[in-house]
Amino acid sequence: MQQHYDLGTYLRQRYSGFLNDSYNRHEVYVRSTDFDRTLMSAQANLAALFPPADKEIWKPSLKWQPIPVHTTPLSQEQLLVLPYVNCPRFNELQQDTMASKEFKSLLEPYQDFIKNLSQETGYSVAALTGGKLWAVYDTLLCEDKHNFTLPNWVTPDVRTKLQKLSEFIFLSMFGLSNQVEKSKLQGGVLVKTILKNITDATTPSNLQKLIIYSAMKRFFQHDSTIGALQMALGVSDGNLPPYAACHFFELHQEENGQYSIEMFYRNDSLKEPYVLTLPGCASPCPLQKFTELVSPIIVQDWAAECGITNKNNEGVFTGLALMVGFLGLAVIIMGSFLCYFVIQKRRNYQNI
Structure with a gap:
């Protein structure tokens, strides 16, 4: 919680003069996955992002x-x-990846260790290479962070190998082979929603400045949402996102009136976020160019491309996607991953 509170403090400083000092429900929307941890992360972040002042103080001691x-x-x-697990086509791609020579060659040096x-x-062994390696690594990392005594067999060498193998599993889940198709079925869905919000934000009538999404994958302390998103965009560094990692999307209006997007990644509270560059477009990337470059990972009919025949599942996904699309401006994903999308004019913070 302290990490997310500190992140909220950083965001208040970063966007001072752009965001209102006081909370405005017309400018900010926050949504979390229905996990206690992500709900608490969002609340901790907001406590620092919008501390009460003047008439907002309803209890002086709080x-x-x-x-x-x-x-x-x-x-x-x-x-x-x-990852969205109710996608038959994605599951097929995963099985193909795990049976590929590339995947087997990555695991080959670790066969004795896995046994x-x-x-x-x-x-x-099958369960471990199918994803449980990640869960084991996450559990041990979490226990270590909370000063629990680890089992005797968990040596520094074991932890190093577990981290490396977890990164392999992460890579194989969203990439390694058939990455574009996997991205269309996974992270590209989130990219599509964010891009629609960005596009909607260019309309003068849109008042929203910030949307916060607080998200994590069930059973994983490291967040797979940020991993899927960054793999889809081609900006992943291959490392597992640390606690309170944050991916920013910023929409700027240039002096010539054109719009551009900048992306930043904050994975270290002691350093400023570093710039993420979409392959094929220097930062800042013109909005139109950004849209063209991500088009290969934008799916038009997710259910059809997943091979879903159950109409109930299709209806839930389509309805939710449309509902989220109407939110408008900013997207923030928190938990292990915090994604911010903010609008501002170049050189100063003003409403567009």
């Missing part, structure tokens, strides 16, 4: 004000919890 955090039941969540890990954890 420098906090309630700000709405919206959510949707996990059974209906089809945007923020990635030993199977004995220590009780997971089968």
Whole structure:
């Protein structure tokens, strides 16, 4: 919670003069996945982002004000919890990847290690290489962060190998082979929603400045949402996102009236976010060019491309996507991953 509170403090400083000092429901929208952790992360962040002042102070001894955090039941969540598991075509692509020479060659040097890990954890080798490696690494990392005593077999070498293997699993999940098609079925769905919000924000009548999404993958402390998004955009560094990592999207209006997008990634609280450059377009990237470059990962009929025949599943996904699209301006994803999209004019913070 402290990390997200600190992140909220940083955002208040970064966007001072752009965001109102006080919370304005017409400018800010916050949505979280329906996990206690992500809901709490969003609330901690907002406590620092919008501390009460003047008439907002309703209890002098408590420098906090309630700000709405919206959510949707996990059974209906089809945007923020990635990977989307109810996609038959994606599951086929995953099986193809795991059977590929590339994937097997990555795991080959670790075969003995995985067998030993199977004995220590009780997971089968197939379960570990199918994703449980990531879960084991996450669990041990979380226990270490909270000063729990780790099992004797968890040596520094074991932790290093677990991290490397977890990165392999992450890579194979969203890339390694068939990356464009995987992205269309996974991170590209989120890119499509963000891009629509960005485009909507160029209209003068749109008042929204900031949307916050607080998200994480079930059973994973590291967030797969930011991983899927960055793999889809071609800006992933291959590392697992740390706690309170943050991907920013900023829409700027240049002096000539044209719009451009800048992306930043904050994965270290001691350093300023570093610029992310969309392949094929220097930063800042003109909005039209950005739209053209991401078009290969934008799916028009997700259910059809996934091979879903159950109309109920299709209806839930399509309806939710349309509802989110009407939100308008800013998207923020929090939890292990915080994604901010903000509008501002170049050289100064003004309404567009």
